[in-house]
Amino acid sequence: MYDILGPVAEGSRPSGVLAGKVLVNLSSDTPNASRDAAEWADRHGASLVTGGVMVPAPAVGGPGAYLFYSGPRAVFDVHEPTLGLLGEPRYLGEDPGLAQLFYQAHLDVFLTALSSLLHATALVTAAGVPAADFLPGALDTLTGIPAMIGDGQDLARRLEAGEHPGDLSTARMMGATADHIVWTSEKAGIDTQLPKAVKAHYEQAVTTGRGTENWTVLYEVIKAGG
Known part of the structure; x- marks a missing residue:
């Protein structure tokens, strides 16, 4: 933005x-x-609306x-009527950083899911299994996640309340699976950075005494910076 508008606002053209x-x-x-861009625009008498295309x-x-x-x-x-031509406008608030915060957070989910999908595919193809035999079921796993965790409202409530009951699954149990994925990846000779990162979250939960709580306790681990 600055490369385009900077010369206009701060060059030889009339001020303002x-x-x-x-x-x-x-x-x-x-x-x-x-x-920062909103402050820059304000100094030049302009208003800035930031957006994230989803x-x-x-x-x-x-x-x-x-x-x-x-x-x-x-x-x-x-x-808003003009912006609506691009797609449904979802206004988040006055803070000019919110649109990019939500954009980056959604892309965090998206990019991690894509990497996990390709890692899992590499894992099975390393064993001689055709990707076509694996990927349809893997996509079913992705699309089935909402059925397991709901629409997000109950999960959000439990995360905000710090409730992580380990009645159905625990961080220790899930961590054992994460360890198996790392081991299998190593034996297959494929990259292990992603599964090791996942395993590290579960290990941190266990070493801090929260291994008997639900997998959602990883939220506390991540918030604390590891």
Whole structure:
């Protein structure tokens, strides 16, 4: 954004060229960078609305497309009809970093899932199993996750309350499976960085005395920075 607008706002053009303008930035960045950009825009008399596009480029403007937005509510409300042409606008709040925070958090889920899918495929193909024999079932596993954890509301409540009952599964039990995945990956000769990272979370839960609690206790481990 600065590369494009910096020369306009700070070059040889008359001062105040951006005054009264509304800037909408839909490019990927960090939440803090978005906050810095909002301050920069404000210094030049402009308003900044930040956004995160949550569908691939070909799907923009089509059914199911949606975007996160944050920034001045009054400014967003004025331009919501235009922004709606790109997809369903989901306004998150005045903090200009919120749209990118949600964007990055969703991509955290997405990118990790893609890596796990490819790692698992490499694991079975290393044993001579065709990828086509594995991937349909693996995708069923991914799409079946909501059936196991619900729509997210109950999970959110339990995470916020710090409730991790180990009546169905425990961090120790899940950690043993994580260890088996690392061992199997090593024997298969494939990369082990991803399963070792997962295993480390469970190990931390066990070593801090929380091995008998539910797998959701990993939330506490992750929040604490390991």
